Amino acid sequence: MVLVLWVAVASFWVTEQVNRQEEQASFTSLAEEADKLARSIEERVDSDREKLTLLAEILAMGEEAPAEYLALYQDTGSFFSRLELLLPGDRVVTADGEEVSAAGRLSFAQEAARGAHVTDRETDLDGQSPVVRHYVPVVRQGQTAALLCGVIELGELARELPYQPYGGQTAVYLIDGATGDFLVDTWHTGQQPGNIWALGSRPMAEGYNDAQLRQGLVNGESNFVVFRSQTTGEYLYFYYTPLAVNQWRVALSVPEHLVFARAQYVRSLLDRMLAAEGAAFLLYLCWMVYYIRRETREMERQGWEDALTGLYNRNRYQHDLPILAQEGRRELCCIFVDVNGLHELNNTQGHQTGDRMLQEVARQIRQDFGTQWSYRVGGDEFVIFAVDRDREEILRRTRTATRELERKGYYISAGVAWTPAPARDLAPLLQAAEQRMYEAKRSFYQNAAFDRRAR
Missing domain, CATH: 3.30.450.20 (PAS domain)
Structure with missing residues (x-):
């Protein structure tokens, strides 16, 4: 994350530096275009x-x-x-x-x-x-x-200029610095050349003024001013530079979008790059959030789920007991289940066979009681809770689960107990269900067919 933030900050810094360099390059290009025109006119005069x-x-x-x-x-x-x-x-x-x-x-x-x-x-x-x-x-x-x-x-001189700055997309002026008379004025085409001072003042951009322009033209300086065009409303960059002919000055009036065309192009590329980086960063954050949440859920699942049966484990059982104590409005039922013959089966047929038996018992529990309150709390012990369920239905489902497992060759002992809900203490309920499970288990082993506890 620190690396990503560092890359983002570095990208913004580089973008700002490139923007500044491109803007400076735009001003340099403006001066170069005016100088090329001035030198070409001087060469033509010579x-x-x-x-x-x-x-x-x-x-x-x-x-x-x-x-x-x-x-x-x-x-x-x-x-x-x-x-x-x-x-x-x-x-x-x-x-x-x-x-x-x-x-x-x-x-x-x-x-x-x-x-x-x-x-x-x-x-x-x-x-x-x-x-x-x-x-x-x-x-x-x-x-x-x-x-x-x-x-x-x-009237013909504008068409005879030996160089067209910016490919002819800008207005060109040839001005007598001593009088302000236009010799060339391509902005006001079709009109007799006038006088720059007779045009009056223009709404200047911040930091520029008419006095600066007048002084620069009179003194033969190379400089520029920025003012808003009364015709187009766009800012114009008015660059002027002296000619080695009398007190003539060459000037260019270039729209802002043309002056900064390359800078704007580079800026658009950089903006796209930053947008792409931002999108990638956002996707990365989303993926990280998703990954962390997924891993957190997986860790919770592994911490709360029994890997063999898929039911909740004893950790989740201990976690849910205080919650279960507050569940329900009528009564809470606890079903304590013990798998008969697991140890004997492991010893005689191997642990894989015993695992299959536990998995089948868990599958039957899910089918008859669901998974919300079903737990494997020991090697061969399961606990199931039912909230506000009809007693006859619970007993019927318990008998059904027992018969279905017997049909497959597996045997369980189940003890069922109830307590009013909500309950302050679940210990009596658990003890009662466990006691009835042991009673069922003794009854099971009293059957001569299971006297060796091997199935």
């Missing part, structure tokens, strides 16, 4: 920079119309939706070769002064669509002759 730089060098060496080169960069696996060329005088050469004025929207002087760079969110030439521009200078004779620009349409 790759785009290299391609723009190469094309800018080609443009710097050529005299042909730039539109021919701009068209070369279409659909080449970058973030860019198209390429443009910003010229002095704030004029833009589009990918189809058209030259348009961008005065009031773009400043060649300001962008050229920054060199190769990526802008934050701004407006396209149509004055409506949000875009990000990636500039690389076209340098001729040491002077910036133009700025090659890769235009990233933010």
Whole structure:
């Protein structure tokens, strides 16, 4: 039992430790998914920079119309939706070769002064669509002759992300930490990207607050907050980490069930294991109770039952006497039986023959008087009690038992006595029944046929 309890305690402890480790692994996985996305975006931006730089060098060496080169960069696996060329005088050469004025929207002087760079969110030439521009200078004779620009349409950027965390089952955000502007917001699909601070506060889980989120985004920290979704009502784990591009931050908004999917799976397995252990432990306890009770009953039976005849033995007889004294309302009968010739039979035909005779006598007693108050109290002596039974019926059953045994070649002497019930003292009753048994026994041996007491 101590071992079983120790195993149960150890199982609960191991389960708790595994649960904690799986929960920590879930947080680690959340951070790893965000980091993978951040690194993939950085690699894509670096790759785009290299391609723009190469094309800018080609443009710097050529005299042909730039539109021919701009068209070369279409659909080449970058973030860019198209390429443009910003010229002095704030004029833009589009990918189809058209030259348009961008005065009031773009400043060649300001962008050229920054060199190769990526802008934050701004407006396209149509004055409506949000875009990000990636500039690389076209340098001729040491002077910036133009700025090659890769235009990233933010409405398309979400579909061009090089990595989909959690297999695309989570919302992805690209946020300007300086302003709170969304560059990507896959949660609010079909809408123009807004501003995270304009969304207002969310009902935070205990231990988290809006100030913590704002401070973390502004400072470029890697951390998370937990808040309840106003749409689904489920807790969302909002993890954010900085990008090596401007002050951009990558953020993931992951439902609780997805964050802890593996932990919940492992927890369910552990719960099943504990349930199985509990069921096995319960079955073991039930079996132990059954076994102990069975063994106890068997020990009681062996302690109270005569092994040869199956009737109660002298121990049970002594135990039941005080009970019998209180049994009945009218009278209590005692039948004292002695088996005639047992010793002679054992001496002449062996103990097995004598045992068969005792077993047959016991079988006849069970048949005529039952087993509730029937006892083998000595080697060849039996005592039977009958409570509130008709005297004539008892005498008739005694005679019947005697005749049936005689028919099989076995002989008994029986003495019957009565006392009013309940009785304070059974000793007189027992003495009277025993005395009458001896009288019957003397009468039996006075018969010439049994003068040698061998049968």
